[in-house]
Amino acid sequence: MSKVKISRFDVSEHLDSEEVIAAYLNAALEEGDSDLLMAAIADVAKARGIAKVAADAGVGRESLYKTLAPGSKPKLETVFKLMHALGVKLTATPETAHA
Numbered sequence: 001m002s003k004v005k006i007s008r009f010d011v012s013e014h015l016d017s018e019e020v021i022a023a024y025l026n027a028a029l030e031e032g033d034s035d036l037l038m039a040a041i042a043d044v045a046k047a048r049g050i051a052k053v054a055a056d057a058g059v060g061r062e063s064l065y066k067t068l069a070p071g072s073k074p075k076l077e078t079v080f081k082l083m084h085a086l087g088v089k090l091t092a093t094p095e096t097a098h099a
Contacts, residue, residue: 015047022088029090035070041079042068044086056085 015021021044028040045053045068054064058081067074067082074082083090 012043012046015044018087021047021086025088034073038068038072038074038079039070041082041086044088045082048086053082053085057081 011024015024025037025040025044028037031037045064050064051061054061057064057078059067059078064082066072067078080090
């Protein structure tokens with residue numbers, strides 16, 4: 001019996017437009033999980049190029065890797081810098097089901 005080879009899915013390969021990136025980050029935001037949001041930001045940074053994102057955010061590449069590492073708890077200021085470097089912004093909207 002031959003073994004089936006399965007390649008690992010890399011979402012960053014599919015983040016190929018501003019609309020897809022925004023939808024991906026919005027989906028992560030809607031979950032309300034900071035670790036999930038940071039993982040999504042890491043995926044987008046990988047899609048855009050870590051070195052470029054680091055330069056655009058004004059941080060070193062190694063520092064960016066540490067910031068995006070699973071379990072890291074970056075400062076909100078750092079998240080804002082990353083979002084700006086990725087060309088996206090966070091916005092607030094009212095919850096429709098909020099009582």
